[in-house]
Amino acid sequence: GAPSARLDSHKTPDVVAQCIQFSWQEENAFGVDASGYLQMRKAGGFTVYTREAESFVDVYAQAGGTRIDYYAQKDDQMSLRRRAAAATCL
Numbered sequence: 001g002a003p004s005a006r007l008d009s010h011k012t013p014d015v016v017a018q019c020i021q022f023s024w025q026e027e028n029a030f031g032v033d034a035s036g037y038l039q040m041r042k043a044g045g046f047t048v049y050t051r052e053a054e055s056f057v058d059v060y061a062q063a064g065g066t067r068i069d070y071y072a073q074k075d076d077q078m079s080l081r082r083r084a085a086a087a088t089c090l
Contacts, residue, residue, distance in 0.1 A: 003069035009090040010065040017046035017059040019089035
């Protein structure tokens with residue numbers, strides 16, 4: 001389906017993806033749900049995801065920088081926190 005949010009950055013995809021991964025692993029923000037895994041996409045770019053893929057982002061190059069597509073299985077407080085954490089990496 002369509003992403004819950006689309007974000008843009010002037011940074012490179014690898015820098016953005018690593019930042020999101022590290023921010024999602026922050027136990028102070030996410031407690032026992034803190035998880036962030038990084039995987040290269042076959043089509044180029046990266047996917048950062050949580051346990052059971054409750055939230056994930058596809059990060060890939062676009063003209064002038066990076067595009068981030070954010071997906072969440074639920075529209076709850078945790079998904080909003082993860083989206084906000086991803087936005088800090090722009």
